[in-house]
Amino acid sequence: MKLESDSEINYDLKAVLTASERAKNLVKQILAFSRQTKEEKMPIQMGLIAKEALKLLRSSLPTTIGIRQNIQSRSLIMSDPTQLHQIIMNLCTNAAHAMREEGGTLEITLTDVELDSDFASTHLEIQPGTYLNLTVSDTGHGIPPEVMNRIFDPFFTTKPKDEGTGLGLSVVHGIVKDCGGTIMAYSEPDKGTTFQLYFPIIKYKAAEKLGDYEITPTGTERILMVDDEKTIIDINKRILKSLGYTVEARTSSLEALECFKAMPDKFDLVISDVTMPLMTGDLLAQEMMKIRPDLPVILCTGFSKKITREKAETIGIKAFLMKPLLKKEMAHIIRMVLDEAKRPVQ
Numbered sequence: 001m002k003l004e005s006d007s008e009i010n011y012d013l014k015a016v017l018t019a020s021e022r023a024k025n026l027v028k029q030i031l032a033f034s035r036q037t038k039e040e041k042m043p044i045q046m047g048l049i050a051k052e053a054l055k056l057l058r059s060s061l062p063t064t065i066g067i068r069q070n071i072q073s074r075s076l077i078m079s080d081p082t083q084l085h086q087i088i089m090n091l092c093t094n095a096a097h098a099m100r101e102e103g104g105t106l107e108i109t110l111t112d113v114e115l116d117s118d119f120a121s122t123h124l125e126i127q128p129g130t131y132l133n134l135t136v137s138d139t140g141h142g143i144p145p146e147v148m149n150r151i152f153d154p155f156f157t158t159k160p161k162d163e164g165t166g167l168g169l170s171v172v173h174g175i176v177k178d179c180g181g182t183i184m185a186y187s188e189p190d191k192g193t194t195f196q197l198y199f200p201i202i203k204y205k206a207a208e209k210l211g212d213y214e215i216t217p218t219g220t221e222r223i224l225m226v227d228d229e230k231t232i233i234d235i236n237k238r239i240l241k242s243l244g245y246t247v248e249a250r251t252s253s254l255e256a257l258e259c260f261k262a263m264p265d266k267f268d269l270v271i272s273d274v275t276m277p278l279m280t281g282d283l284l285a286q287e288m289m290k291i292r293p294d295l296p297v298i299l300c301t302g303f304s305k306k307i308t309r310e311k312a313e314t315i316g317i318k319a320f321l322m323k324p325l326l327k328k329e330m331a332h333i334i335r336m337v338l339d340e341a342k343r344p345v346q
């Protein structure tokens with residue numbers, strides 16, 4: 001936030017962010033694959049997610065790869081935003097990989113199409129009707145015909161060990177099927193590859209309000225932040241302050257509890273890490289909620305085996321944030337939790 005946008009450090013930091021993002025995605029991928037995450041389906045305008053994912057990709061792809069986007073549809077589909085984001089990242093990462101030696105063009109198209117009974121008769125999972133059609137194509141090295149029927153298999157990869165796990169397409173496949181859609185691949189060696197995805201559209205038109213997705217919400221509430229890593233505290237404190245919040249931070253859960261006990265009404269929200277020495281974040285939250293049962297708590301985690309979303313909900317945790325925390329995501333979730341807490345209990 002503080003650096004000139006064309007400074008070298010800014011460039012390096014972007015690379016660090018991209019790498020962390022990749023690590024985060026890999027964790028998500030593994031979790032999605034092992035079905036350990038509970039998806040949250042809602043009406044989503046895929047176009048907005050696609051644009052956001054492409055912005056992220058642009059900064060990580062070499063300039064020898066051109067990106068062309070043709071996002072026309074504003075239709076809604078029923079899905080989980082994180083999973084849709086993952087679909088686009090997985091397909092585009094594959095495409096970029098196939099073009100990294102010689103460069104080329106990545107093209108993403110989003111339109112509404114009518115699938116007729118002919119199509120449905122060859123794709124048993126599809127009923128005739130209107131579908132959202134996402135096309136991701138590249139001009140890369142292509143897929144040899146002899147492996148074409150294996151690309152969606154889990155752990156099938158043609159990449160060296162440290163570059164591919166072979167989970168990308170099987171995760172994409174799983175998500176598309178789960179949305180009631182279908183996916184197909186076409187490829188010509190040395191010419192390129194195209195993935196065609198179809199998602200059932202939900203009927204009502206995209207409400208204008210969904211466009212607000214781009215706006216970062218702010219606030220003036222008081223937040224207590226707990227994380228045993230000082231660097232994380234420093235960064236998040238700065239981010240939260242820039243959003244308008246007043247922040248108090250502690251690097252130990254015991255100190256945080258003490259601070260809270262001294263002034264339980266001073267804070268509107270607690271944001272805590274889960275894995276910390278002496279007292280984990282979920283226990284800390286429980287202790288605090290003994291004093292103030294209405295206290296909203298958000299837990300942050302890379303992934304903690306110790307605590308599942310269901311368990312967190314039963315002890316009254318309001319939301320989860322997945323590390324690394326991004327400003328926008330944090331801003332949205334914090335606002336949501338605070339607004340929720342303000343609503344009178346029915």
Ligand SMILES: Nc1ncnc2c1ncn2[C@@H]1O[C@H](COP(=O)(O)OP(=O)(O)OP(=O)(O)O)[C@@H](O)[C@H]1O
Nearest residue numbers: 094095098142151157158164165166167168169193
């Ligand atoms: N756009 C593409 N162009 C050429 N080959 C592709 C393309 N997309 C997928 N493939 C082939 O399909 C294989 C499986 O893809 P998948 O995304 O499932 O795994 P991966 O990319 O190898 O590893 P991971 O996605 O887990 O990092 C790839 O290894 C590659 O051989």
Ligand SMILES: [Mg+2]
Nearest residue numbers: 090094168169
């Ligand atoms: Mg892949």
